[in-house]
Amino acid sequence: GATLGVMGGGQLGRMFVHAAQALGYSTAVLDADPHSPAGLVSHHHVQKAYLDAEGLQQLAAVAQAITTEFENVPAEALRTLAQSRPVAPSGDAVAICQDRAAEKAHITASGVPCAPFALIDSEASLARVSDTLLPGILKTARMGYDGKGQVRIQSRAELAEAWAGLGRVPCVLEQRLALHRELSVIVARGVDGQWVHFPVQQNLHREGILAVTEVPAPDVDPALAAQAVAHAGAIAQSMHYVGVLCVEFFVVKAADGRLSLVANEMAPRPHNSGHYTIDACDVSQFELQVRAMAQLPLVAPRLHSPTVMLNLLGDLWWRDGVERTPAWDAVLALPGAHLHLYGKTSARPGRKMGHLTLTGADAASVRAVALQAASLLGLPAW
Ligand code: ATP
Ligand code: MG
Ligand code: MG
Secondary structure (H helix, E strand, O other), X not given: OOEEEEEOOOHHHHHHHHHHHXXXXXXXXXXXXXXXXXXXXXXXXXXXXXXXXXXXXXXXXXXXXXXXXXXXXXXXXXXXXXXXXOEOOOHHHHXXXXXXXXXXXXXXXXXXXXXXXXXXXXXXXXXXXXXXXXXXXXXXXXXOOOOOOEEEEOXXXXXXXXXXXXXXXXXXXXXXXXXXXXXXXXXXXXXXXOEEEOOOEEEEEEOOEEEEEEEOOOOOOHHHHHHHHHHHHHHHHHOOOOEEEEEEEEEEEOOOOOEEEEEEEEEOOOOXXXXXXXXXXXXXXXXXXXXXXXXXOOOOOXXXXXXXXXXXXXXXXXXXXXXXXXXXXXXXXXXXXXXXXXXXOOXXXXXXXXXXXXXXXXXXXXXXXXXXXXXXXXXXXX
């Protein structure tokens, strides 16, 4: 049978491997970590760095098509692989998503609004910053995730200090918006340009990290939801994107009460806010990743149950300075509870260790059970 390859061995790679194997493929993971969550469950595990020529050769030798689960995989590695194998998404598309300046330029060119921002890459650009961007958030242009590499600033003095603190690497300064809600949309697009999407997800972040996803989005009217989907599709189309793409949106409220969408950022891969699709949809985001890269039909996925997803961070493994296993038996006694653990050995606080998806007959009962699960785990209500 055929083998599908994935760059990166994290939890997204692990769930990709599960989906590929369910469709009868063998899998190959490239990740230097011998204990990577995806490497542990894959047929092949190439334990080399992303730019290691020998590692790339080994992956291309065994895999007939290649994707990525890591948004910061060097675009150059994807371009090298693409000389001998189909690679989806392309190095060019991933390169756009890796750089906040390129990403915002692409989003804007697709006709989708972004938060007001300025590129900070020199003392001169720092001096030129408009006061209308304050208070703001300074974000490193590259390599940030889970709110890392971001500093909230009030004043120009704080801005200069924060940029120095980030090592004066290229950054974007974004105006800090009053967020009414946060949403995301996941689309999958094939080489033929056909694309499908999941329903709009409503997301709650805590300390810059996704905490809760609810679908259907409880506080989003159908017109706004349709616009979010259209925006995500436009962004994928104009990149000639192939694979699964997630676009994060902010909902902002104008003085007159009108709600509008602002694109935040995108991820060139399945997304944490789409983990619910494994248990609540007839086709998951990982299966669509497999289908897109293997040039199989992309069917429109259908949500068959209202759902809430709770992220399980390493903090849950610690109580009063002592490491312990959370009370899974109590959680699994709840109706419609689907527990996913990623096989990570060390439960550092803030580390994504797993997630819990709740499904049920109607949104109100799913929410009630999700709140029960949160309470059992010691997570705050929302
Ligand atoms: P991810 O793990 O999603 O890739 P990231 O580190 O790339 O995270 P962002 O998505 O840019 O970070 O920001 C993380 C969170 O910080 C957002 O989901 C939002 O809650 C908040 N945030 C980011 N930018 C702004 C902004 N301009 N105004 C208000 N809040 C913001
Ligand atoms: Mg990000
Ligand atoms: Mg984000």
